[in-house]
Amino acid sequence: MSNILVYALHYEGAFNKNSLGAVAEASRLAGELGGEAHAVVVGEGISDELAGALGKYGAKKVYKAEGPEGLAGPVIDTLGKLFDGGDYEYAVFGGGLLGFEIGAGLAARIDAGVTMEVTGVNVVDGKLAAERPILGDSSISTSRYKGKGIIIARLNAFEVKETGDGDAPVEAITTELSTQAQQANIVTRGEQRGADVDIEGASILVAGGRGLGKAEGFELCDDLAKAFGNNAAVAATRAVVDAGWYPYAAQIGQTGKTVAPKLYLAAGISGAIQHKVGMQASENIVAINKDANAPIFEFSDLGIVGDLNKILPKLTEAVKARKG
Amino acid sequence: MKIAVLVKEVPDAAVQKRIDPSSGRLDRSGEKNLNPYDTHAIEAAMQIKEGGAVEVDEIVAVTMGPESAVRALHKAVSLGADRSVHLSDAALAGSDVAATGYALAQVLKRESPDLVLLGQQSDDGECYTIGAVVAEYLGQPSLTQVIKLDIAGTELTCERQAEYGYDTVKVTLPAVISVGDAINEPRYPSLKAIMGAKKKPLETVSVGDAEIDASKVGADGSNVKCGDFKAPPSKSAGTIIEDDDTDDTVAKIVAWLDERKLLA
Ligand SMILES: Cc1cc2nc3c(=O)[nH]c(=O)nc-3n(C[C@H](O)[C@H](O)[C@H](O)COP(=O)(O)OP(=O)(O)OC[C@H]3O[C@@H](n4cnc5c(N)ncnc54)[C@H](O)[C@@H]3O)c2cc1C
Numbered sequence: 072m073s074n075i076l077v078y079a080l081h082y083e084g085a086f087n088k089n090s091l092g093a094v095a096e097a098s099r100l101a102g103e104l105g106g107e108a109h110a111v112v113v114g115e116g117i118s119d120e121l122a123g124a125l126g127k128y129g130a131k132k133v134y135k136a137e138g139p140e141g142l143a144g145p146v147i148d149t150l151g152k153l154f155d156g157g158d159y160e161y162a163v164f165g166g167g168l169l170g171f172e173i174g175a176g177l178a179a180r181i182d183a184g185v186t187m188e189v190t191g192v193n194v195v196d197g198k199l200a201a202e203r204p205i206l207g208d209s210s211i212s213t214s215r216y217k218g219k220g221i222i223i224a225r226l227n228a229f230e231v232k233e234t235g236d237g238d239a240p241v242e243a244i245t246t247e248l249s250t251q252a253q254q255a256n257i258v259t260r261g262e263q264r265g266a267d268v269d270i271e272g273a274s275i276l277v278a279g280g281r282g283l284g285k286a287e288g289f290e291l292c293d294d295l296a297k298a299f300g301n302n303a304a305v306a307a308t309r310a311v312v313d314a315g316w317y318p319y320a321a322q323i324g325q326t327g328k329t330v331a332p333k334l335y336l337a338a339g340i341s342g343a344i345q346h347k348v349g350m351q352a353s354e355n356i357v358a359i360n361k362d363a364n365a366p367i368f369e370f371s372d373l374g375i376v377g378d379l380n381k382i383l384p385k386l387t388e389a390v391k392a393r394k395g
Numbered sequence: 396m397k398i399a400v401l402v403k404e405v406p407d408a409a410v411q412k413r414i415d416p417s418s419g420r421l422d423r424s425g426e427k428n429l430n431p432y433d434t435h436a437i438e439a440a441m442q443i444k445e446g447g448a449v450e451v452d453e454i455v456a457v458t459m460g461p462e463s464a465v466r467a468l469h470k471a472v473s474l475g476a477d478r479s480v481h482l483s484d485a486a487l488a489g490s491d492v493a494a495t496g497y498a499l500a501q502v503l504k505r506e507s508p509d510l511v512l513l514g515q516q517s518d519d520g521e522c523y524t525i526g527a528v529v530a531e532y533l534g535q536p537s538l539t540q541v542i543k544l545d546i547a548g549t550e551l552t553c554e555r556q557a558e559y560g561y562d563t564v565k566v567t568l569p570a571v572i573s574v575g576d577a578i579n580e581p582r583y584p585s586l587k588a589i590m591g592a593k594k595k596p597l598e599t600v601s602v603g604d605a606e607i608d609a610s611k612v613g614a615d616g617s618n619v620k621c622g623d624f625k626a627p628p629s630k631s632a633g634t635i636i637e638d639d640d641t642d643d644t645v646a647k648i649v650a651w652l653d654e655r656k657l658l659a
Binding site for chain 1: 535
């Protein structure tokens with residue numbers, strides 16, 4: 072009964088990083104509980120090779136179910152059926168849209184407890200205890216489960232680790248779709264709009280806020296990101312997205328994306344809590360702000376009090392020179 | 396058709412929230428307000444009603460919460476709901492998200508709306524989850540983070556932002572849809588609407604009225620127990636550079652980045 076099910080989301084032949092972190096974390100936890108982590112993949116024509124590769128991240132078995140991709144219903148049906156078998160006590164999800172939708176629906180389906188936005192999980196007295204930041208991250212609360220438990224992580228909260236011994240055995244299963252699952256149908260999935268921005272894949276993000284002054288101010292961020300090279304992209308705060316200075320696809324924060332790059336350079340950003348929750352997991356945070364009292368300095372690793380209009384162009388030149 | 400909008404009273408975002416150290420519970424005193432995301436759900440309902448694509452007979456605002464939560468219902472009604480239902484019962488205190496969703500679903504069963512709308516998250520709590528829980532208890536499809544909604548007959552076309560870009564999903568009613576704040580710009584209630592809100596029908600429902608199994612709600616009926624509140628790991632204060640000489644500042648930034656191998 073100490074086995075854990077974990078859902079892995081994929082798109083166009085690759086698993087998303089957030090899901091791989093969830094598989095790795097579930098595998099660690101199952102190990103401590105004396106059980107195994109089994110992954111579940113739902114989609115159309117998934118190859119055994121792709122599914123089995125989850126073994127590298129610690130999954131001991133992978134169930135693959137044929138069904139429409141990108142919707143919660145078919146995954147809830149599949150996981151619900153696996154829980155009915157009685158071998159599982161917990162389910163773990165990476166964050167993101169589907170993690171939240173599936174985790175919550177599954178909790179109701181199997182009468183389990185659910186915790187969302189989880190940033191850490193421990194084994195306490197042979198059971199899982201999930202930690203969740205609350206009140207704008209000013210406090211952390213611990214959830215314990217009466218019976219079955221569902222853990223939905225904050226986006227990218229779990230580290231991707233290749234701890235498995237190679238490919239896992241793949242078992243094809245069939246799920247009969249519930250009526251409600253049949254009532255939702257994907258028309259288009261993953262449509263890119265407004266920009267070719269991929270802020271989640273970038274290891275360096277140059278983020279711009281209202282301090283850039285106007286839409287054209289983003290050129291300063293674009294130039295610096297270009298100087299850093301291929302792995303860098305530009306991100307934005309909600310204030311500037313609302314103002315129409317930059318596309319929504321690049322928005323960081325509570326109502327935008329959650330990122331955890333190696334370097335997050337914030338230019339002209341005050342550091343409001345709704346922005347902070349989207350980027351605080353970044354490894355290195357550098358902030359440029361002319362106001363020495365800006366909240367962003369409370370959680371940046373390197374803070375520069377000054378005018379970004381003076382600093383960014385020179386920094387871009389210096390990075391260019393270094394990168395040669 | 397009939398639209399139900401789930402609303403919630405939350406602490407005002409502008410007010411500092413805290414845990415009461417003596418009880419270990421959220422201090423719920425202080426300023427409260429209608430959850431901002433829910434105003435977008437009401438607006439979405441109003442736009443369907445005014446849009447003319449379908450005939451909307453009524454919009455019902457539904458909340459679960461202590462006595463004070465009627466204020467959220469008054470606000471919802473002032474924004475356009477025709478009447479409201481308040482699920483209030485001491486037996487519900489301490490319900491976790493699954494128990495709350497179950498209780499709300501029982502109230503919705505009495506109403507049997509064609510469409511349930513709600514905000515995708517509340518300022519104080521369970522992000523993105525309550526809609527999916529309610530939908531599951533109702534046996535209906537659910538979508539969250541919806542930023543565009545078109546209705547034709549019994550079919551909704553919804554757009555949402557997902558992990559790989561935007562999705563367009565068609566959903567057959569009845570359904571439960573959680574909306575994001577990009578979906579619309581909520582209107583301001585008129586003074587007349589604010590004044591009139593208290594006169595619109597408001598029904599208070601107990602656990603018994605809604606045929607809620609009391610063993611499945613409240614702190615005892617919940618599957619999750621929260622506690623052991625602790626402070627997040629404190630981050631040591633970062634280095635601060637005052638920009639007096641920009642060349643010098645930039646040299647320091649570059650050295651700092653170099654040290655962390657960020658310029659490799
Ligand atoms: C429900 C809700 C959800 C939200 N979701 C998000 C979200 O997802 N993401 C998000 O970002 N926000 C979100 N917000 C908004 C958030 O509260 C802030 O308003 C927003 O993050 C502020 O953006 P900003 O830092 O660009 O602008 P501001 O707060 O206006 O800060 C601009 C900063 O630039 C500095 N500055 C000005 N000129 C210069 C200069 N020449 N050189 C250097 N510095 C300069 C100023 O000192 C100031 O600190 C949300 C709010 C709510 C209520």
